[in-house]
Amino acid sequence: MVAQEMIQDCLTRPWLEGFKAQNLGRLPVVRFHSIKNRSSDRIDTKFFSKQVERELLNSGQVEILAAMDEMTDVFNEQELEASKGGPDAGDYSQELDADFILTGWVVTQNETDGYGRTVKAYLVTMELIDTKTTRKVWMGEKRIRKIVDQAAYSW
């Protein structure tokens, strides 16, 4: 599984131990920005993004913040609380700051296999960026190939 392999690779690199050593063993807080489709193929990247997020979360080695596109729901909830005057209304002080941002994207390329069939090559790239220094601390790439099925719509 691509997500699993990439996240395993990410979490075995030196940045993680380095961060823990500098922060008294604290787990790094990561905000995951969903994987973007930068290709000309209609790919549903949401499913893959969720797989990545799940792998990160279940690893127990990092803390995950809600993705940016999920923040709207959180803000809406906080606005609602504010309008009701609840005990935590408008209190954003408990929000964690992200130590790292994980971003990624997919590009594709058409290739032909030995039988003349069109094969689509998907290249997934992910980057982990330190939010304080903007340094990239990890980059992973994974390439997968699939035979294209030219399914037509029925009339």
Place this chain on the structure above:
Amino acid sequence: MHLCPRPSGSSHPAVRLLLVAPFLAVVACQHGMMGTYQRVRPYMADGRYGEAAEMLTAAKDEAYNKRDRVMFWLDRGTLRHYAGDLEASTEDLVAAEKAMDVLFTKSVSRGVASMLTNPTVTEYEGEDYEKVLLYLYTALNHAMAGDLENALVEVRRAQDRLHALEVYYRQEGGLGTIYTQDAFLYWFAGILLEEEGSHNDALVAFRRAFAAYQDDYAPLFGIGPPPFLAEDVVRAALRSGMDDLASEYRALGASGRSTEALAANGELIVIIGVGESPLKYDTFITAPAPGGYLIRVALPALQPIPFLTRRVRLDARGVRADATIVEPVETIAVENYAHRLPNITAMATARAIAKYAAVKGIEIAGNAASRHHGSSGLGDLLGGVVSVVNYFTEEADKRSWRTLPAEFHVARLYLPEGTHRVDVVFEDAMGREVDRISLEEVTIRVGRRTFRSVRSLE
């Protein structure tokens, strides 16, 4: 194309009717599609696109054949787009795209078999500009639904399609196409990229758009870069930290003030379809062939459909903005067709000669068979029947994306955050209002773009 029989040619009326029937069905089908469009059109003119789409769906089995499915899906996808049924519109247009892909692959390998058929009995795969402009609608559908990522995917697909067409024509070795890049879609890509925060990529797209308008659209289709484009380049250049480049485009009259305007307001971008794309009609070329035959070739010609609108503007309670033409669909269609006409004529002539050879073959085989049975004239009779059928059923392929506008315009207006009512006003050459479409509940957010798409037939 077809062959005109010798004056002495004769055939039994029943035999002739039997042979003609399938071809008449094709002619009737073409007329059925035209008739459907004529029934749908008043609903379009009234802005009742949902009903127009339902009408088209109801006419599907009666007026459309499977070979016309690309046209049906394009037409219904467009109607559903203007009805605001964005997901269903995209579904139709993607179906059209997939059918186009399959038919394009087939057409490359179809070869001689297609020579003997009437073009109207072949599957319609769409004109080049139709293959590209469907992505404008799919991109708009996503953009209007707030899905910029997938809108960009559609724009990239358009660019891939143009590239594939260019490669195909280069391999064909003929005259090729003059529609090799779509300036409007480059610009639209720039706007989408800027919305996504990819300022460097947006800058590249805006500059490509500028170059495409200057190098292709101005000399070939008669329109240069729209006035707002230099400003887009300057803003994207400033945001990318490329001040020198910004200065270069400032010399073209751009101020760079749009950065502040967008920081304090939101921007409404309205893509406006005007008029109707050109109609195809038959033209015939007739030439004598050996044996007293006449070879007759039908070619489609494009007839622009006149429309009144010469100026479009937005009006938001007195705050106004003029629209600019960005995509001259009619001119692209007509000019590209004119460019390809020698190729199209050569293909049609080759088809006519192939049919003539087939008729002669039928004559020879028929006469040999009748001599074998001690009679004579069977071949002449069959040849005569086939050539009569060919003569009376010769018809060019007049199918096209009927619901596509003749032109696309773009109007842009900065508005404060909130909900607005905006009128799109269409005026004729004398400045008289010929149509008005009200956009209710236009929601504007600071620093963001809101996309709308409207259409007038006037």
